[in-house]
Amino acid sequence: MSAVTERPARGVADDPSRSGAQRRRRTSVAAPWVLLGPFLALFVLTFILPIIVAIGSSFLRVSRKGVFGEEGVTTEFAWFSNYAQALENGNFIASIGRMLLFGVVQVTVMIALCTLLALLLESASAKWPGFFRAVYFLPYGIPGVIATILWSFLYVPGLSPIIDIAGAMGIELDFLGAGTVLWSIANIVTWTYTGYNMMIVVAQLKAIPGEVYEAAKVDGAGPFRVAMSIQLPLIRPALILTTVFSIIGTLQLFAEPQVLQTVSPAIDNEYTPNLSAYTTAFAYNDYNVAAAQAVLIAVVAFALSFIFLRLTSRRAS
Structure with missing residues (x-):
């Protein structure tokens, strides 16, 4: 009497061609962001961030106690x-x-x-x-x-x-x-x-x-x-x-x-x-x-x- 071994059906996720296509798709999507990453980082640090800091500083007031601020420095919201x-x-x-x-x-x-x-x-x-x-x-x-x-x-x-x-x-x-x-x-x-x-x-x-x-x-x-x-x-x-x-x-x-x-x-x-x-x-x-x-x-x-x-x-x- 011989034993019959059944091979499990291979799903879509186990298809090597399909998984390779998904990897290539993810790579093609990520590649532009990898190339743009250094520029975007410099753009944010040298352009966007200074604008945000300037706008934020325009609504603050810094008060210094003492001649050179040696007695303490306080920052408060100054509105307009x-x-x-x-x-x-x-x-x-x-x-x-x-x-x-x-x-x-x-x-x-x-x-x-x-x-x-x-x-x-x-x-x-x-x-x-x-x-x-x-x-x-x-x-x-x-x-x-x-x-x-x-x-x-x-x-x-x-x-x-x-x-x-x-x-x-x-x-x-x-x-x-x-x-x-x-x-x-x-x-x-x-x-x-x-x-x-x-x-x-x-x-x-x-x-x-x-x-x-x-x-x-x-x-x-x-x-x-x-x-x-x-x-x-x-x-x-x-x-x-x-x-x-x-x-x-x-x-x-x-x-x-x-x-x-x-x-x-x-x-x-x-x-x-x-x-x-x-x-x-x-x-x-x-x-x-x-x-x-x-x-x-x-x-x-x-x-x-x-x-x-x-x-x-x-x-x-």
């Missing part, structure tokens, strides 16, 4: 008192108004100039466009502090050949006076960032299909007509992007006025919003009010960018 103190600072409010005026003039001039340069370099009659693109972009590679020092030699009397030549002609120039130093800073910023914004516009121009230009040529459109009717409408997204970046950068202005402060008495420690927050934190040692100022700067930048995007989207519709 830091924001009220920041808004009561007339110099801080004046710095925001000053940067709004700066942005209206400087951003408009810079966007118009970078658009004009991009259109000229991408025209059919342009000679050596690659060379001139590199030349115009070169100032962006110079750090803002170095650029300001270089330009200061053209602003300081006794060092500037421009002032000497104008003086010989009977013209008095004062690039560092109370009424002109803001536009001297605007000149530095325009010189630095026009080439950078031009490259963004050039990239948008290169994305225009060649068939569009051929159709315009068949219709007899000249260079001016092509620029006004084809190129400008199609590079509108690039112009919006560069304008938004420029609006945000205007409120972040810091290095140029801080460097020129050494040669221009018209620039005080709270000449721009960022310089005011820096002074509040490191000169007055009031980090909580400085955090409130930083949050207010971010809110103003967000509000201006949002308003500009709404206005441009409404015009497009």
Whole structure:
């Protein structure tokens, strides 16, 4: 009599091909997160976490007992008192108004100039466009502090050949006076960032299909007509992007006025919003009010960018 041995039926879970497919699926899902992990960790530590800490600090007040806090330090929730103190600072409010005026003039001039340069370099009659693109972009590679020092030699009397030549002609120039130093800073910023914004516009121009230009040529459109009717409408997204970046950068202005402060008495420690927050934190040692100022700067930048995007989207519709 022979014994019959029954083999148990193999389930789906015991199927080697099915389990291998599941492992490959899990690996394919986890692989992107493994690759993105270092970037996400740095992004959280260097961007998200400082924002959270700044917002949290803006609602706190640190009280120190004694001359140097040797008798104890207490931290308490201050609600919106830091924001009220920041808004009561007339110099801080004046710095925001000053940067709004700066942005209206400087951003408009810079966007118009970078658009004009991009259109000229991408025209059919342009000679050596690659060379001139590199030349115009070169100032962006110079750090803002170095650029300001270089330009200061053209602003300081006794060092500037421009002032000497104008003086010989009977013209008095004062690039560092109370009424002109803001536009001297605007000149530095325009010189630095026009080439950078031009490259963004050039990239948008290169994305225009060649068939569009051929159709315009068949219709007899000249260079001016092509620029006004084809190129400008199609590079509108690039112009919006560069304008938004420029609006945000205007409120972040810091290095140029801080460097020129050494040669221009018209620039005080709270000449721009960022310089005011820096002074509040490191000169007055009031980090909580400085955090409130930083949050207010971010809110103003967000509000201006949002308003500009709404206005441009409404015009497009």
